[in-house]
Amino acid sequence: MSSKTAGSRLAADVPVETQLEWLRTMQEIRSFEDECHMMFARGLVRGSTHLCQGQEAVEVGACSALRTTDTMACTYRGHGAVIAKGAPMDRAFGEILGKAEGLCAGKGGSMHLTDMTVGAIGSFAIIGGHLPIVLGTAFAEHYEGRDGVSVCFFGDGSTNIGAFHEALNLAAIWKLPAIFICENNLYGEYSPIANTTPIERLADRAASYGLEGIQIDGQDIGLVHDTVAEAVARARAGDGPVFIEALTYRYKGHSRSDPGLYRPEGELERWMERDPIVLHERALVAAGVDQARCDEIRAEARKNVDEALARAMSWPDPAPESRLEHVFA
C-alpha cells in the first residue's frame, strides 16, 4: 500500500460540517457491522455474513461523491456501501434478520441488501456478477440523455473472473459513465492476493482497456472522495469509465466461519493503526474541529445503530403467503 500516506486529509472542496457527517456514517457502519457480528454469535442471523469493518472510508468517501439518483452496485460484503448510499439502518438490520419490513421484505438477506429509492441497486453474491449489470445502468443514462453515473464496488478477487474483463472492455468501447472501484483488501476469500494474482498493482489492469487506473490509499476518506469526485465529473462529461483501486483491509475474516488465521502476525494490528475512522477524526481535529464534537458525533452514531437494531428486532416475520410474491410483476 501507499504507506507514505501516514495520516489522512480532509477533502478539498467539501464543507467541514459535511465531512463531520462522514465521520458519523463511518462510525454507524462500524457499529452496524459490530452488531451483525454479535447477532451471528447469538444465532439471530441465518446463512453467512461478510463484514466490512476497516473498509468504511472507501464506501463512504465514494458514495459522498454521488447524487441520490446515481446508481451504486456492490458485493455481498455490502452493508457499508448500501448504508453509505443512504439506505436506512433499521430496514437493513430488518433484512439481515429476515423481517417483513426489511429492505427486501426478508427475501434477500445479508448478501442482497438493496434500496432502489436511494440508488443502491443491489448487493450481488456471485463474484463479478454485477459488473456487467452496471454496464446497463450506465448505458441507460446515455440512452436517455441524462448525466447520471453508475458506481460499481468489487473486491480484488473479482479482477480474476471473466465478467470483470467483459465489463471493463464494453464500458471502455462504449465510453459508459461507470466508475469501477476495486476495494483491494488483500485477500480473496482465504487466499492472499499474491497467491492468486500475478501483479501487485491491480490498477495496472485498466491499461488493457485503454483506461487510466488509479491506485489510492483507501483508508484516507478525503482522498477517496476527491478521487471519486473527479472520476464522476469526467464520467458525467462523457469521458467514459474510470478504474480506481482503493487499498484497504477487512478487520474480520472472509465470512462468519473464518477467523482469518491465515493472516501474518501483526498485519491486522498494523492496519488498525491506520483505522479510517481514527484517521479522519484526527484530520478533522487538525482542521480545528473540537475533539468533543467528534466524540459526540460518534456517540450519536452508536446510539443510532442501537435504536435502529431495537426497531428491527421488534418487527414481525414475513407473512407465510408473502413467499409466493415478487416472482413476476
Place this chain on the structure above:
Amino acid sequence: MTATITYRQAVIQAMADAMEEDDSVFLLGEDIAAAGGPFKLTDGLLERFGPRRVRDTPISEQAIIGTAIGAALQGLRPVAEIMFADFAGVCYDGIANELAKYRYMTGGQVTLPATIRLGNGAGAGFGAQHSQSVENWFLNVPGLKIAVPATPADAYGLLRAAIRDPDPVLVFEHKHLLNSEGPIAERPDVPPLGVAEVVRSGDDVTVVATQMMRLRVEQAAEVLAVEGVGVEVIDPRTVVPFDHETVGASVDRTNRLVVVQECSNDGSWGATVVARLMADRFESLDAPPLLVGGDDTPIPYSGALEELWIPSVDRIVDGIRRTLAY
C-alpha cells in the same frame, strides 16, 4: 387480410414494430447492427433506427446479458440477441442468478422487462455445441418466461408479447425454421404468454410439440388421418408458463398423450408435462404417456446421424401408433 412471410421476416418485423411503438426498446448483440445479424434477423434495423438503438457488442455474452439487466432496471426494454442459444452457457449466471432472481431477492423493488432472443435447435449440421434446445436448461429457474415459436405468426406475436411483458422473457427462435413461410394478419394479434394453440383437432390422441417438432407432428397427423386416426396437435408456444389446462382438457377427451421434443427426454419440458399430467389426470389416461425425443447423447454432426437423433415423422407416427395400440 393476410400475407405470407418467412419466420425471419416476422422476427425482424416484430422488433421494428416494437421500436416504432416505444422508444425505450433497443437491440444489442454480436454483429446485429452493421452486419444485420449472423442469421440476418436484424437486417435493415440499423439503417432504420440508427446506432443509438441497434448496437453491436463485442463477443461478450456476459456483458450483453448484464447490459440488458441494468438497462431494464432503469426502465428500458432491451432486446438482447444470443447468437446460438448454446452460448447461454457463457452467460448462465447472468440469466439464472441475476435476471431471474433480481425481482424476488429485492422484495419486488425492481421490474426487468428484458427480452433475450436465442438461436435454438438442430437440423442444420452445426454439431453438438450449436444445435441444442436450450429452453430446457432454464426450466428449473423460477422467474423466467420462455417462448418457443414455431410459425411466422408466433415468431411475430410472441416476440411482441415478450418485449411488452414487464418480466424477463427468453424467446428461442428455431434456426432451422427461419426460411419457413406462413400467413400473418395485416394487423397481427399479440397473444398472451402462456396460452397454447390447438393446431389440429382430433379425438384419438393428444400430441404436444413445439418448433420444428410441431411441423413434423402435423405431417405425422396427416399420415395417420389417412388411416382414420384423429390426432389432436397442441403447440404450447411457451414452455413457461405452460398451458397445462389446454393439454389436460384435450387428454380428458382423447385419453392418450404423446409429447414430441427435439431434446433428450430426461429433465426436459416434455418430462414435466408428463409428470404433471400423471399427477393431475391419472384417471383420464388409457395408455402410458409417451415421450418421443432425442437420444441421450450430444447431438452428432453427420447428417446421417443427426437425422437419426432428431425425431423423424416416421418415428413420431410409430410412437403414436404404439400409444394407440396399448
